[in-house]
Amino acid sequence: MTRFLHLSFFLFSFIITAQLKSPSEFLGYELGSEFTRHYEVVDYYEYLAKEASDRVKLIEYGQTNERRPLLLAFVSSAENISNLENIRQEHLKDIEGSGNTSKAIVWLSYNVHGNESVGTEASMQTIYELLTTKSSYLEDTVVIMDPCINPDGRDRYSNWYNQYKNSPHQVDPNSKEHNEGWWSGRSNHYMFDLNRDWAWLTQVESQQRLKYYNKWLPHVHVDFHEQGVDNPYYFAPAAEPYHEVITDFQRDFQVTLGKNHAKYFDANGWFYFTKEIFDLFYPSYGDTYPTYNGAIGMTYEQGGSGRGGLGVITKIGDTLTLKDRIAHHHTTGLSTVEVASKNADKLNSEFKKFYKNRNFKYKNYVLNGDEDKIIALKKLLSKHEIAYGSPSKGSVKGFNYSTGTSGSMPISEKSLVVSTNQPKATLVKVLFEPNAKLSDSLTYDITAWSLPYAYGLNAIATTSSVDGTFTDNSSDEDKVVHIYVGKPTIDEGAYAYVTDWNSMEDTRFLAELFKNGIRVRKADHPFTIKGSTFKRGSLIITRADNQNKSDFIESLQRISQKHLVQLTSVNTGYVDSGKDFGSSSVQMITKPKIAMLSGKPTSTLRFGEIWHFFEQQLHYPVTILDSDYWDKVDLKDYHILILPGGGYGNYFTESQLTKLKEWVKNGGKLLAMGGAINAIDGENGFGIKKKEVEKDSSKNQPKPHKNSQREFIKKAITGAIFKTKVDNSHPLAYGYGTDYFTLKLGSDSYDYLKNGNAVYLEGNTKPVSGFAGSEAQKKVGSSLIFGVEQYGQGQVIYMIDNPLFRGFWENGKLFFANALFMVD
Known part of the structure; x- marks a missing residue:
C-alpha cells in the first residue's frame, strides 16, 4: 500500500509539472528568437507563481524610476516554501553561530546592465527547469531569482532593438541593429551603472534590493553579465587582486564551482576562461559586495551585450546567437544551484565561521566633523544595517586619516564610532580601512574609496576599544536625525x-x-x-x-x-x-538658470551623475540641451552651461567655440568637467594649459612585450585618493577647510591658473590611499584640481577631478554647488 501511495504521488507530481508551460510555450515564440519585453517577463513569473504556488513565491520588492516592477522569485521544494520564513530566520542565526539549518541559499541576479539582455531570457529557462527536470536541486536549496535588476535599461535596449533590427535579423556587425546610440540600454534611468552601486546605494533599484538582500544574506550570489561579442564565456574563479578579507573557503569554493561549470562546457565544446580580468577588490560590485557579506560572490560573463542582437558574426567568422548566449547562462545557473545543493552543509558551516572571524587590526573607526556629513554617513550605514554609536567625551589615539600617521583626536557625544565588533565587521573594515591592501596593481576598477575621505570627516582608526553608547540602529535611514532636540525656530521680527x-x-x-x-x-x-x-x-x-x-x-x-x-x-x-x-x-545670490550638454561627446555616466545630482539630491531644475541642437539655442537665456566629462576630442568647431567665448565674456558661467576641458584649452580656447612633463630619454628603451601591461600601469592612476591644498577664501571652496581629499581617476593634469586656483596638488603627489603609477605621480605633481578663470564679465570653472563620481564622493558635492551658487 505504501509503495502504491508513493507511486501515486510521483505520478501526480509529474502531471502537475508537465502542465507548466515553458517560456517558449507561454510567450508564443521560441526563446531566443525575440527579445522579451519586461512586462512579458513579469507575466511569465506571475504565471509560474500561480501554477506552481507551492514551489514559487513571487514578491515585488520595489519599482524603478520609470515605474517598472522589481521582482524576486523564491524557488524551492514545496516543503521548503511552506517553511520559508523559518528557514530564513534560522539561517540568519548563523551570523551569531546559533543557527541550525541545512539549506543552501542561492541568489541569482540577472540583467543589472540593461543591454546585457541575455540574463533575463536565461532566467526564465532556468526557473522553468528548476521546477521541472532539475527539481531535485531544490530539496536542500532555496533559490532566490531576480530576473531583471534593471528593467528601465533592459526595455530601453529591447525596444530600441525591436525598432531598428532587420527582418530577418542581420548578422553583419556593421548593421544598425548592432550599434546602439549614445544612450545605450546599459544604464538605469539616471544613466548610473547599477553594478557599481551596491555599496553606495545612490539609486532606487539598489536601495530597494538591498533591503531584501540583508533579510537573506545568501551563501552564494551570482551576477550574470555580458561582455564583448568576441570574448568566450567567463566564470569563477576570479582574477587577482582578491581583497585580504576573502577567506580561503570563499576562494576554494569558487574553484569548485568553476570546475563543475567547466565539465558542462567541455562536454558541449564551448570556450571559456577563468582567473582573468574580473577581480574581487572594489566593494560595490555584485560579486564583491556579497563576498564581503559572507557569500560566494561571482560574476559570470557571456560574450554578446548590446552588440550581440539576435545573432552576430564574430571576428573569427562564427555566428553568435541569442540562443547560444541563453544556453551558456542557463547552464552556469543550473550548475551553480547543483553545486550548492550538494554542499549545503559545508556552506552553512563556513558561513558561521565567516561571521565568527572579527579579529581585525582596527577595532573602531571614530569620526568627527560637520553634523550634516555625519548624518549623511549614518544614513548610508543604516541602509547597510551597520551598527554605530556615540563615544564618551575624551580623546582617542590611533591612525589619523588626515596626517597618515599615528595621532590623537578629541571626541564628544556628537562624534561617530563604528566598531568591527558587530556582524557586519568585514564590510566595515572594507569600507572604512584607510588604505586597502592591494595584491596586484592591475585591477578592474578604482583602488580607493575609504568613507572618511569620501565624506570629508576627520577620523581615527583605533586598535583598542572605545567607551560609549552603542545601539541596534534601525535599517530605516529616515529615522536618523540631528543630534540636537526640537525643531529650529526663528524670531519673526528680526532684521x-x-x-x-x-x-x-x-x-x-x-x-x-x-x-x-x-x-x-x-x-x-x-x-x-x-x-x-x-x-x-x-x-x-x-x-x-x-x-x-x-x-x-x-x-x-x-x-x-x-x-x-x-x-x-x-x-x-x-x-x-x-x-x-x-x-x-x-x-x-543669483537664482541661476542652468543648462547642461547631453549626447555625444559627453559620457552617459558623467552626464547621469550630474542629472541625478540636480533632480534627486539638490532638487533644482536643469535644462538639458542635446549636442544635436545646442548651438542653435540662445545661451543668453542661461546663466550657467555645464559640459559633463566625456570624449570631446576636437568636438567644438571654431564657430561654436567662438560662440561659447562670447557668451562667457558677456557674463556667462561655463563649467567644464574632466574630458570636456580638453575641448576648450589650447590657443583657440580659454586660458587653461595642459601640464607638460619632461621625458626621460634614458627610459625610452625597448621593453619585453610580456611586460607591456606593467609598463602601462606606471602611467595610470586607478582611482586613488590624494591630499590637496584648498584656498578656502575662494568662492569655489566656501565651506571647506584647508585640505581636501580628492579621488583622482586618471593622470590628466593642467598647470596652475594665473589666478583662481581653488584646489590644487603640490609637488608631493604620493596618494594617501589606492594605486598611482610612478610616472603618473610625476605628471600630476603641482597641478590644478578645481579652479576658476575670469574671462571678461564671466567665468570658466574647471573641474579636472570629478566631485560627483558615482554619486558617492559626498565631500566633493559642495564644490559643485559652489560652482552654481557661490562663484560670481
Missing part, C-alpha cells in the same frame, strides 16, 4: 536670519528657498555678530530683501524646519567684525 554653508543639506535648503521665491545673500568674508562667528559662504536672509513676499516668515520657518537648518536671528545688519550686511561683499 535678518543667518546660517552656515558647510554641506549638501545647506545647498538643498538654499535650493528650496529659491523655489519659494525667497531672496538670499552670501558673505564673501568671515564675520562675527551676536557673539557668533560665520565663515565665508554663510547665507544671509533679510526681511528687507523679501518685504514683498507676504508669506516670507511662514515659508522660511517651514523650509528651515524641513532641512533642520538652525537660523541665527539678528536684529541689525551691523556686525561686530567683518563686513556689514549692506556691504558690496554681501551680494545677492
Whole structure:
C-alpha cells in the first residue's frame, strides 16, 4: 500500500509539472528568437507563481524610476516554501553561530546592465527547469531569482532593438541593429551603472534590493553579465587582486564551482576562461559586495551585450546567437544551484565561521566633523544595517586619516564610532580601512574609496576599544536625525536670519528657498555678530530683501524646519567684525538658470551623475540641451552651461567655440568637467594649459612585450585618493577647510591658473590611499584640481577631478554647488 501511495504521488507530481508551460510555450515564440519585453517577463513569473504556488513565491520588492516592477522569485521544494520564513530566520542565526539549518541559499541576479539582455531570457529557462527536470536541486536549496535588476535599461535596449533590427535579423556587425546610440540600454534611468552601486546605494533599484538582500544574506550570489561579442564565456574563479578579507573557503569554493561549470562546457565544446580580468577588490560590485557579506560572490560573463542582437558574426567568422548566449547562462545557473545543493552543509558551516572571524587590526573607526556629513554617513550605514554609536567625551589615539600617521583626536557625544565588533565587521573594515591592501596593481576598477575621505570627516582608526553608547540602529535611514532636540525656530521680527554653508543639506535648503521665491545673500568674508562667528559662504536672509513676499516668515520657518537648518536671528545688519550686511561683499545670490550638454561627446555616466545630482539630491531644475541642437539655442537665456566629462576630442568647431567665448565674456558661467576641458584649452580656447612633463630619454628603451601591461600601469592612476591644498577664501571652496581629499581617476593634469586656483596638488603627489603609477605621480605633481578663470564679465570653472563620481564622493558635492551658487 505504501509503495502504491508513493507511486501515486510521483505520478501526480509529474502531471502537475508537465502542465507548466515553458517560456517558449507561454510567450508564443521560441526563446531566443525575440527579445522579451519586461512586462512579458513579469507575466511569465506571475504565471509560474500561480501554477506552481507551492514551489514559487513571487514578491515585488520595489519599482524603478520609470515605474517598472522589481521582482524576486523564491524557488524551492514545496516543503521548503511552506517553511520559508523559518528557514530564513534560522539561517540568519548563523551570523551569531546559533543557527541550525541545512539549506543552501542561492541568489541569482540577472540583467543589472540593461543591454546585457541575455540574463533575463536565461532566467526564465532556468526557473522553468528548476521546477521541472532539475527539481531535485531544490530539496536542500532555496533559490532566490531576480530576473531583471534593471528593467528601465533592459526595455530601453529591447525596444530600441525591436525598432531598428532587420527582418530577418542581420548578422553583419556593421548593421544598425548592432550599434546602439549614445544612450545605450546599459544604464538605469539616471544613466548610473547599477553594478557599481551596491555599496553606495545612490539609486532606487539598489536601495530597494538591498533591503531584501540583508533579510537573506545568501551563501552564494551570482551576477550574470555580458561582455564583448568576441570574448568566450567567463566564470569563477576570479582574477587577482582578491581583497585580504576573502577567506580561503570563499576562494576554494569558487574553484569548485568553476570546475563543475567547466565539465558542462567541455562536454558541449564551448570556450571559456577563468582567473582573468574580473577581480574581487572594489566593494560595490555584485560579486564583491556579497563576498564581503559572507557569500560566494561571482560574476559570470557571456560574450554578446548590446552588440550581440539576435545573432552576430564574430571576428573569427562564427555566428553568435541569442540562443547560444541563453544556453551558456542557463547552464552556469543550473550548475551553480547543483553545486550548492550538494554542499549545503559545508556552506552553512563556513558561513558561521565567516561571521565568527572579527579579529581585525582596527577595532573602531571614530569620526568627527560637520553634523550634516555625519548624518549623511549614518544614513548610508543604516541602509547597510551597520551598527554605530556615540563615544564618551575624551580623546582617542590611533591612525589619523588626515596626517597618515599615528595621532590623537578629541571626541564628544556628537562624534561617530563604528566598531568591527558587530556582524557586519568585514564590510566595515572594507569600507572604512584607510588604505586597502592591494595584491596586484592591475585591477578592474578604482583602488580607493575609504568613507572618511569620501565624506570629508576627520577620523581615527583605533586598535583598542572605545567607551560609549552603542545601539541596534534601525535599517530605516529616515529615522536618523540631528543630534540636537526640537525643531529650529526663528524670531519673526528680526532684521535678518543667518546660517552656515558647510554641506549638501545647506545647498538643498538654499535650493528650496529659491523655489519659494525667497531672496538670499552670501558673505564673501568671515564675520562675527551676536557673539557668533560665520565663515565665508554663510547665507544671509533679510526681511528687507523679501518685504514683498507676504508669506516670507511662514515659508522660511517651514523650509528651515524641513532641512533642520538652525537660523541665527539678528536684529541689525551691523556686525561686530567683518563686513556689514549692506556691504558690496554681501551680494545677492543669483537664482541661476542652468543648462547642461547631453549626447555625444559627453559620457552617459558623467552626464547621469550630474542629472541625478540636480533632480534627486539638490532638487533644482536643469535644462538639458542635446549636442544635436545646442548651438542653435540662445545661451543668453542661461546663466550657467555645464559640459559633463566625456570624449570631446576636437568636438567644438571654431564657430561654436567662438560662440561659447562670447557668451562667457558677456557674463556667462561655463563649467567644464574632466574630458570636456580638453575641448576648450589650447590657443583657440580659454586660458587653461595642459601640464607638460619632461621625458626621460634614458627610459625610452625597448621593453619585453610580456611586460607591456606593467609598463602601462606606471602611467595610470586607478582611482586613488590624494591630499590637496584648498584656498578656502575662494568662492569655489566656501565651506571647506584647508585640505581636501580628492579621488583622482586618471593622470590628466593642467598647470596652475594665473589666478583662481581653488584646489590644487603640490609637488608631493604620493596618494594617501589606492594605486598611482610612478610616472603618473610625476605628471600630476603641482597641478590644478578645481579652479576658476575670469574671462571678461564671466567665468570658466574647471573641474579636472570629478566631485560627483558615482554619486558617492559626498565631500566633493559642495564644490559643485559652489560652482552654481557661490562663484560670481
